[in-house]
Amino acid sequence: MTQFVTRVDEDLAQQVDALVASGTVSSRSEAVRLGLVRLLDENRRRLVGDQIALGYTSKPQTEEELAGLDDATRALIAEEPW
Numbered sequence: 001m002t003q004f005v006t007r008v009d010e011d012l013a014q015q016v017d018a019l020v021a022s023g024t025v026s027s028r029s030e031a032v033r034l035g036l037v038r039l040l041d042e043n044r045r046r047l048v049g050d051q052i053a054l055g056y057t058s059k060p061q062t063e064e065e066l067a068g069l070d071d072a073t074r075a076l077i078a079e080e081p082w
Contacts, residue, residue, distance in 0.1 A: 006032075013028075016031045
């Protein structure tokens with residue numbers, strides 16, 4: 001397993017230590033790993049969202065593709081048992 005060595009300010013270290021003390025994470029290392037995983041996931045999701053948006057802006061749906069969507073949506077909602 002690769003090891004990262006980093007420095008953080010005292011306030012951040014105390015906040016991480018509080019997470020360890022409360023049992024939220026088992027160690028400082030786990031807190032850092034979780035933070036990195038979440039950062040990477042957030043970045044990946046943003047990139048995917050950007051690609052989806054680019055797809056819609058570079059090739060917008062045609063009027064023909066959009067025709068009838070409102071009626072179809074209303075029909076789906078009307079079928080719900082609520």
